[in-house]
Amino acid sequence: MTEKVVSGVRNVAxxxxxxxxxxxxxxxxxxxxxxITRKGNVKEGTTVSDSSTEARDRQMSVEVSAATTDYxxxxxxxxxxxxxxxxxQETYNALKGAGAAVVxxxxxxxxxLTLAPLFKFLDDWEIPHLVFVNKMxxxxxxxxxxxxxxxxxxxxxxxxxxxxxxxxSDPVGFIDLVTEQAYHYHGGGEPDPIPxxxxxxxxxxxxxxxxxxxxxxxxxxxxxxxxxxxxxxQDEIVADLKMELGADLIVxxxxxxxxxxxxxxxxxxxxxxxxxxxITTGERRGITLHSGEPLAQVIKTYYTPQGxxxxxxxxxxxxxxxxxxxxxxxxxxxxxxxxxxxxxIQKAVEGDIVALSRMEGIQTGDTxxxxxxxxxxxxxxxxxxxxxxxxxxxxxxxxxxVKISAxxxxxxxxxxxxxxxxxxxxxxxxxxxxxxxxxxxTLDRLRRKYNLxxxxxxxxxxxxxxIRKAAPRVHGRYKHQSGxxxxxxxxxxxxxPMPRGEGYSFNDKIVGGVVPKQYIPGVEMGVREYLDQGxxxxxxxxxxxxxxxxxxxxxxxxxxSFKQAARLAMQEGLAxxxxxxxxxxxxxxxxxPTDFTSNMMQLISGRRGQIxxxxxxxxxxxxxxxxxxxxxxxxxxxIVELRSLTMGVGFFRWKYDxxxxxxxxxxxxxxxxxxxxxxxxx
Numbered sequence: 060m061t062e063k064v065v066s067g068v069r070n071v072a073x074x075x076x077x078x079x080x081x082x083x084x085x086x087x088x089x090x091x092x093x094x095i096t097r098k099g100n101v102k103e104g105t106t107v108s109d110s111s112t113e114a115r116d117r118q119m120s121v122e123v124s125a126a127t128t129d130y131x132x133x134x135x136x137x138x139x140x141x142x143x144x145x146x147x148q149e150t151y152n153a154l155k156g157a158g159a160a161v162v163x164x165x166x167x168x169x170x171x172l173t174l175a176p177l178f179k180f181l182d183d184w185e186i187p188h189l190v191f192v193n194k195m196x197x198x199x200x201x202x203x204x205x206x207x208x209x210x211x212x213x214x215x216x217x218x219x220x221x222x223x224x225x226x227x228s229d230p231v232g233f234i235d236l237v238t239e240q241a242y243h244y245h246g247g248g249e250p251d252p253i254p255x256x257x258x259x260x261x262x263x264x265x266x267x268x269x270x271x272x273x274x275x276x277x278x279x280x281x282x283x284x285x286x287x288x289x290x291x292x293q294d295e296i297v298a299d300l301k302m303e304l305g306a307d308l309i310v311x312x313x314x315x316x317x318x319x320x321x322x323x324x325x326x327x328x329x330x331x332x333x334x335x336x337x338i339t340t341g342e343r344r345g346i347t348l349h350s351g352e353p354l355a356q357v358i359k360t361y362y363t364p365q366g367x368x369x370x371x372x373x374x375x376x377x378x379x380x381x382x383x384x385x386x387x388x389x390x391x392x393x394x395x396x397x398x399x400x401x402x403x404i405q406k407a408v409e410g411d412i413v414a415l416s417r418m419e420g421i422q423t424g425d426t427x428x429x430x431x432x433x434x435x436x437x438x439x440x441x442x443x444x445x446x447x448x449x450x451x452x453x454x455x456x457x458x459x460x461v462k463i464s465a466x467x468x469x470x471x472x473x474x475x476x477x478x479x480x481x482x483x484x485x486x487x488x489x490x491x492x493x494x495x496x497x498x499x500x501t502l503d504r505l506r507r508k509y510n511l512x513x514x515x516x517x518x519x520x521x522x523x524x525x526i527r528k529a530a531p532r533v534h535g536r537y538k539h540q541s542g543x544x545x546x547x548x549x550x551x552x553x554x555x556p557m558p559r560g561e562g563y564s565f566n567d568k569i570v571g572g573v574v575p576k577q578y579i580p581g582v583e584m585g586v587r588e589y590l591d592q593g594x595x596x597x598x599x600x601x602x603x604x605x606x607x608x609x610x611x612x613x614x615x616x617x618x619x620s621f622k623q624a625a626r627l628a629m630q631e632g633l634a635x636x637x638x639x640x641x642x643x644x645x646x647x648x649x650x651x652p653t654d655f656t657s658n659m660m661q662l663i664s665g666r667r668g669q670i671x672x673x674x675x676x677x678x679x680x681x682x683x684x685x686x687x688x689x690x691x692x693x694x695x696x697x698i699v700e701l702r703s704l705t706m707g708v709g710f711f712r713w714k715y716d717x718x719x720x721x722x723x724x725x726x727x728x729x730x731x732x733x734x735x736x737x738x739x740x741x
Contacts, residue, residue, distance in 0.1 A: 067133040068337050068410035069330055070373065072154050075163035076173040076707075077142035080193040082109050082120060084163055084317040085139045091323050092135070094128035094397060107398035108139040112507060113500045121146055121500050122474070123153045123359045125371055125396040125412060133331050136395075136412040138358075144176075144707050145494035148476035149359070151180055151441035152423055156358035156373030156412060159304075159334040160188040161326070164209070166198035166314075171208040172652060172706050178213045179679065185307040185343065187335055191326055192314040195223060195230040203266070206312060213310060214680060218273045220300075220311040220329065221322075222266045224256060230316060234259065235325070236267045237296050244321045274299045277308050297332060305335035306343070337410025344438075346375050353377030355385065355427040356438045358412070360472045362508065363399075368472075370418040371396070372427060375438070379413075380406045385427040391417030423475050445712050446478050446491030447698040450498050451518040453488065459511055463488065466509040470501060477501060484521035484598070494698055520692045521643060522729070523718055524593045525601045526636035529555040532607070533635070535628025537620050547615040548624030550574065550582055551608035554632045557601045559718060563590065567606040574609040574621070581618030582606050585625030594630075594638045596733050600718065604629075640726045643691040646716040648684050649701065650676050651709035656683045658704040666693035667722075688716060 073081045086106050089095045099105035104115035108124030120141040127136045138157060140150035154160060160181060164174055181188045192205060200208075202223045210217050224232035224241060232243040234255060241259075242250035255263065271291065275282040278299050284291050303309040313329065315322015335343075346354065359371040372379075379385070381393045381404075394401035394414045407413040421427070424440035454460055467479050467490075478491040492498045505511045531553055539546040557564065565583045567574075574582070586604050593599035609624075647668070649659050656673060663670055668689040676682040689697075694713065701709040721729065 067331070068136075068408070069133055069334055070136040070138070070156065070158045070337075070410060070412045071330060071334065072138040072140055072150070072157035072160040073163060074140045074150055074154070074160050074177055074188075075142055076165075076170065076177075077119060077144075079142060079163040079165050080317050081142060081163045082106050082139055084161070084191065084193060084323070085124075085126060085137055087317045087320045087323045088135075088137060088327065089126055089128055089397075091320055091327065092128040092130040094126065107400075110399045113503050116503070117496070117500075119143060121149075122361075123149050123371070124398055125359075125414070126398055127395040127402075127412075128397075130327055131331060134411075135327075135330070138412070143494075143496065144702065145492070145497040146476070147176070148441070148444050148493065149474070150177075151444075152475070153358050154180065154184065154186055155424075155439070155441050156356060157186060158337060158340040158410065159330065160186055161330075162188050162190045162310075163193050163317075164190060164205075165194050166192050166200055166202065166205050168200045168204055168208040170706075171205065171212055173708055174209070175212040175652065175682075175708055176710075178215075182214045182307065183678075187304050187307050187340075188310055189220075189304070189326075189329070189334075190217065190310055190312045191317075191322070192312065193317050195314050195321070196316045196319070198228065198230075202314060209312070212680070215307065215310050216273045216276070217310045217312050218270045218300075219266050220270070220313050221325070222259070222263050223314055224259065230314070230321065233314065233322065233325070234263050236263070236270050237293055237300070239263070239267065242325075244316075244319070246319060249324055250321075271296070273309060274303060277303050301333045301335075304333050305339050341375055341409065344375070351376070352428045352430050353379050353383075353385075354438075355379060357418075357421060357423050357425045357427065360421075360423045361414075362469050362473055364508075367417060368419065369394075369414045369416055370421055370423075371412065371414050374407045374409055374411045374413070376409050378406055378408050383429060385415075385418070385429060386421060386425070388418050388421060390415050422472060444476055444493060446476075446493065447711065447713075448494050448498060449489050449491045449518050449695070450515045451485075451487040452490050452502070452513045452515050455512045455514055462509065462511060466505055466511055469509075470504060473504075474501070482518070482521070485519040487518055489518050494702075495696075517695055522597045522721070523600045523641040523643075524595045524597045524638050525559075525599060525641055525718075526554065526556045526633060526638055528637050529553070530632040530635045533628045533632030535624040535626070535631065537623040537627060539620075540615075545612075545615040546617065546620040546623070547612040548578070548581075548617075548620035548622070549610040550606060550621065550624045550628055552586075552625070552628045552632060553605040553607050554629075554636055555603045555605075556636070557603050559601055561601050563587075563600060564603045565605075566603070569606060569609070573611070574606065575611060575616075578611065578616060578618050578621040579606065581621040582609075582625040584618075585622035586629055588622075589626045589629040589633075594633050595640055595730060597640065599633070599638075600641065640721040640729060641718040642721045643715055644688050644717050644719045645691050645694060645713040647687050647689045647694075647711055647713045649687065649709065649711040650679070650682060650684045651701070651705040653681045653683050655705045655709065656685065659683070659685045659701070659709070662697075662700060662704060663687045663689060666690070666697070668693070688719075689713070690719075691715075 124139045222234040241255045354375040355372045361369040426438045537548045590599040671686040673685040676684040
């Protein structure tokens with residue numbers, strides 16, 4: 060197939076909160092540019108992106124979807140990114156390959172806060188971005204009120220690029236603040252130019268002045284013109300917008316109704332005119348574009364039913380051709396994507412985002428070159444988010460146990476925000492993710508892609524037990540006669556508690572050979588085996604055991620008989636030592652906007668947590684971090700409640716810290732639940 064000649068390349072991520080209309084905007088962009096002849100609908104499951112069964116079942120994006128289209132001789136690749144916070148890792152990985160981002164939001168002041176983590180990521184990585192205020196036909200607040208709310212959660216100044224023209228509360232057009240030309244929306248075509256409405260001249264002038272003053276903060280010449288009341292030229296304003304957007308110094312703001320294609324063409328025109336070109340993005344990332352080997356980075360991995368493994372890559376420099384080897388792996392095919400549709404191509408150049416097939420061993424985030432040997436330097440990857448929600452999983456069919464590891468490995472390649480482990484304490488397979496929906500989507504994929512239906516439960520808490528007092532001399536004797544040689548072992552043990560966190564120790568004080576040396580390892584083995592499940596039914600820790608005395612029979616004694624004697628001594632002795640239950644305690648950092656700090660503290664207190672203090676969250680505007688100790692038993696749905704209390708933006712990090720005695724009232728309930736086969740009751 061002969062490729063259409065284009066004069067420019069833009070790759071743009073479409074990001075924003077859940078329900079802001081990102082997938083609808085992509086559908087409109089593809090329709091306006093002629094890539095599709097009929098727009099799909101999210102509710103009907105007919106959109107180009109969100110084409111997976113898991114996405115359509117939930118009517119929400121659950122993974123990045125790429126779509127390439129041409130418009131005015133520029134090739135656009137759009138990356139439709141999930142809006143749910145549970146799939147934000149997908150968004151972050153994709154943004155690392157984007158030249159610019161369009162942040163889609165609703166015209167509702169109360170929901171603007173949900174953009175805070177996204178703005179933070181964009182600004183930390185200096186990714187140029189614009190805002191598209193969508194659903195203006197359903198606006199709950201004025202455009203200027205929304206603009207001011209956006210400014211409060213962005214570390215970069217927001218610059219209005221347009222001003223709305225309303226008929227009542229319905230958007231009927233806009234004023235371009237660069238040209239001061241007014242337009243009337245025209246369904247199915249370009250907006251019609253109209254005279255600037257008299258009643259909006261003052262408001263338009265104030266909005267334009269705000270735009271110019273923000274631009275002048277980075278342009279001394281423009282500042283001089285404004286001070287001398289000289290009207291800057293349109294070319295100068297556009298040049299400033301292009302320079303300052305490309306350097307992530309400002310955030311232009313557009314508006315429209317994606318469902319009706321309103322505002323979509325002006326947005327496309329601005330992306331062509333003002334969004335940075337690939338060479339600008341590469342230079343900002345420190346990539347020397349015109350020397351050395353080709354350079355690319357994987358931003359997403361797919362396993363498709365038809366094509367197997369597909370790696371979506373951003374080409375940073377040079378030219379990549381079909382059948383070329385990258386990192387020692389030969390490309391099995393090269394494609395442009397439009398949702399699940401693929402178009403075979405022979406080469407990709409700087410700025411292109413394309414899919415490469417059968418790149419075995421290549422992971423999301425990997426840097427790719429044609430060079431042999433180890434890379435001199437890796438392109439930076441998005442931070443790996445820590446898992447915050449878990450379920451224990453097991454196959455419905457016992458025969459499927461051998462398949463789980465391979466299937467989970469592939470799922471983790473597709474979705475690096477997942478993790479799994481075989482818990483050594485509870486012997487469960489634990490699947491970790493970013494939330495309940497995230498885990499459910501993964502379980503759906505296991506069933507649909509790999510025919511591995513799972514049963515799930517809340518993971519068991521790895522309780523331990525210890526002792527409160529010592530038993531200075533406990534006796535264990537094992538004597539068994541069954542014809543021939545008998546079995547005889549006789550030991551005296553001293554059992555003492557150890558400080559928390561010391562674990563376990565075994566010593567002997569045998570003198571005079573009352574227990575021969577060859578049998579002492581059997582004593583220790585018996586002690587260790589008994590400690591696997593103490594009198595309360597859990598592993599015993601923080602205990603010291605010393606073999607102090609004993610006796611043996613020259614014919615009937617053996618290592619095995621002394622092992623049994625030690626078990627009997629431990630069984631009798633630990634019951635005398637006041638066994639008590641221990642629970643794992645996590646060190647937790649919970650982060651949220653300052654307005655929700657009191658909510659975070661109540662959340663911790665309501666879960667038996669110990670608040671250690673709070674402080675401003677470093678490099679986050681008006682956010683706090685609360686430090687606490689929290690029982691692991693109270694953490695299963697912590698992220699669910701935290702997000703509910705913080706409009707979805709709160710997050711936490713945790714790590715195991717120490718073991719602590721379980722309160723007595725709770726202990727009896729836990730032991731009763733354990734006896735009934737349910738170790739998860741609180």
